[in-house]
Amino acid sequence: MTTFVDRVELHAAAGNGGHGCASVHREKFKPLGGPDGGNGGRGGDVILVVDQSVTTLLDYHHSPHRKATNGQPGAGDNRSGKDGQDLVLPVPDGTVVLDKQGNVLADLVGQGTTFVAGQGGRGGLGNAALASARRKAPGFALLGEPGEARDVVMELKTVADVALVGYPSAGKSSLISVLSAAKPKIADYPFTTLVPNLGVVTAGSTVYTIADVPGLIPGASQGKGLGLEFLRHVERCSVLVHVLDTATLESDRDPVSDLDVIEAELSQYGGLDDRPRLVVLNKIDIPDGQDLADMIRPELEERGYQVFEISAIARTGLKELSFALAGIIAQARAAKPAEEATRIVIRPKAVDDTGFTVTQEEDGIFRVRGEKPERWVRQTDFNNDEAVGYLADRLNRLGVEDALMKAGARGGDGVAIGPEENAVVFDWEPTMMAGAEMLGRRGEDHRLEAPRPAAQRRRDREAERDESQREYDEFNPF
Structure with missing residues (x-):
């Protein structure tokens, strides 16, 4: 049964924005008190956050579809809808977020680091927010925007200072x-370790983490065995330690050839040539193991490796190895540049940036692309x-009408706003630039215009008194 997962595909869906409300305030003796429709609530975001208590992506392997809640619609009496609740997903330290094409979107390292995997949709404006001096009583409201839906790939790359590499049963877990x-699981058969083990070591004043990479065999970088699943866990390490078995029972293996095979796999995987290497000759507590270690040590030192002879079982040679690793790690940490303060990069738009583009496609359709036009279309009922x-x-004020004319559009030509898979298509007529004239005086009500004449106001008051008397007589017959 799978207990460790370090690569998953997450289907994140943010919440939709709530629709705005089109409402008119009404009460007794006040038939039209003006627009009072509230705004819709914002949809919830899907947020990835680093949590040190989480060590695997197993939860997202079993439940890859995650959705935040939607915003609530607005209501009358200027009541705005409730915002959707953000969905916070804890991930392990060292999680890399990629898109489906393999491009890195975020590298999440450090407790509390966050990444918004899905942006919630905006809530639609109610007719109270759309009212203006020209449009005093809008009879419509804007729809809420749909939340962002995105498929991302999450890969876990263990955050450790030291990576132990070597053949199965070389003694890395020990x-x-x-x-x-x-306390890793240890046994005397290959592939005992099915997950990277992580431990914390203290050597003098230096504290560092150490991890093993299980299952490296010839062909691991091409997917053979378990190695490819865990090679990514060495990418963040500062130093690589080759653990060689000097007491192997396999006749076709020896420590030097094991080292060459593992180095070839690391080279084919790529990106690890700059890591310092150490060689650990393990199992010298066995007589044959000590003899073989004495034989191959000069050859390894000639290659430039720093060699340590140890026995994990007898616990010999461990102190020297621990302090040597601490020294290398201290140097690596000192060589890293100090973290720079957070910088805010401001990229102002070009003075000639209209915020949209108009292009004519092969089939003659004129396609309009831009954040504002596409958002306005999604919000329109x-x-x-x-x-x-x-x-x-709105489109006319933005300049879309003029841009279509400059692009050669004529009456009756097809115009599409938005991407090909989700566009609004219509036959364009130049008269649409006068939308207000086409539909009359939209959003205006004669009862909200100039003050009524005195005689009309007197007749209205008398009618209201008569209506009140009729209501009183109806409920008080005696």
């Missing part, structure tokens, strides 16, 4: 168990003529 307080006219006015 070495971690005696250098630190880690096309069943409401007044809302459609409002969209026409």
